[in-house]
Amino acid sequence: MPTALLSVAEISKYFGGLVALDGVSLELAAGQVLCLIGPNGSGKTTLFNIISGLLGADQGVVRYKGVEIQNQVAHQIAALGIGRTFQSARLFPNLTILQNIELPQHARSRATVLDVLLCRRRERAERRAVRDRAERLLGEVAEGRLYPRRFDYPNTCSLGEQRILELIRVLALEPELILMDEPTQGLNPVWIREMLEIVEEIRSRGKTILLIEHKMSVVMRLSDQVVVLNSGRKIAEGTPEQVRTNPVVIEAYLGDRAP
Secondary structure, three states, X not given: OOOEEEXXXXXXXXXXXXXXXXXXXXXXXXXXXXXXXXXXXXXXXXXXXXXXXXXXXXXXXXXXXXXXXXXXXXXXXXXXXXXEOOOOOOOOOOOOHHHHHHXXXXXXXXXXXXXHHOOOHHXXXXXXXXXXXXXXXXXXXXXXXXXXXXXXXXXXXXXHHHHHHXXXXXXXXXXXXXXXXXXXXXXXXXXXXXXXXXXXXXXHOOOEXXXXXXOHHHHHHHOOEEEEEEOOEEEEEEOHHHHHOOHHHHHHHHHHHOO
16 A cells, blocks of 8 residues: 555544544545545544644544644644535625735745745745735636636635635645545536546545535545544445445445435
8 A cells, every 4th residue: 555645543623522533544645536435423524623734633633744733733733735515605795816825925925024024035025925826827727717816705606616726726836735525415407427527636636635515426526535423423435336236335334325
């Protein structure tokens, strides 16, 4: 097996008397797509929040490229090369589409406060590079559909366009690993097909993807491996076909979802 880019080992998380995660482990190799599935409330987003630094784990270890990251905060983890999206697109409504793409790049800024105050050459060059990268991504992803509207605001976009914008914003960080939390949620079939194409395009850029998804057609199309959670515990893992035919998974979750 290839060396894991991401390793989650025996992660547990408690909220008072509620066990949100109970000894969950998984490994994700570079270049793979691993889909995390399970009923609502099974702990999927909680695990995402721990990996991305929004929550601390009560037990267990998260390693990225072999380095423990479970005690680092969100901006530190983002700077390491882990980006994420959310169930609902969390865009900045008072910033333009272009500014929303520029903002995350500052997580890796080398300009100091003094550079900014004195408008030094290094700060000006960095600002130009940030703008150029944002415009390039808007021109490349989704066939450049958002580029002509780069000076508009996110509230002028449809839900599907907002989800595209959120994915472009993650790409602007230049992550190696992207956590996608239900990127097709709320989308109609036309937008789901387009979102699938965009996720496959992102994968073709060499990105590793950890994906939460409820639509089994999406899971079967995108995933190399699937991990199934139920009530905070891992109940199965394997290829999409292995999981689809696993009687434990069918009983706990799939039912008539199985394609």
